[in-house]
Amino acid sequence: MSMLQMKGQVANVLETPRGTNREGQEYGGYHQVQLLCKQVLANGENRMELFTLRTDNPEEFRKFIGKSVSVPVGVFARGGSLNFYMEKGGLPKALQSSAVSQ
Secondary structure, eight states: OOSOEEEEEEEEEEEOOOEEOTTSOEEOOOEEEEEEEEEEOTTSOEEEEEEEEEESOHHHHHTTBTSEEEEEEEEEEETTEEEEEEOTTOOOEEOSSOOOOO
16 A cells, blocks of 8 residues: 555546657657645645646546545655656545545
């Protein structure tokens, strides 16, 4: 089990466009899932934020569009901000509550 879980509502599942750069290298063609997550601020207010994570299992997420899930994530710092990524083979787990949180 992962140490970190991201909880949110599945907003979208997409495949990035494929293309070729100037050097002839191909890019794109991978799947992403977008999760709408609630962050509670220091003053108690809520901020909704959309996180986009790469996935190898788009069909597993399409089943949950509009529903709340939990997914295993990792995190790293880059340029003074935190970036999240879904753990390899990470699958969504349905949440009972309709509350969206991170």
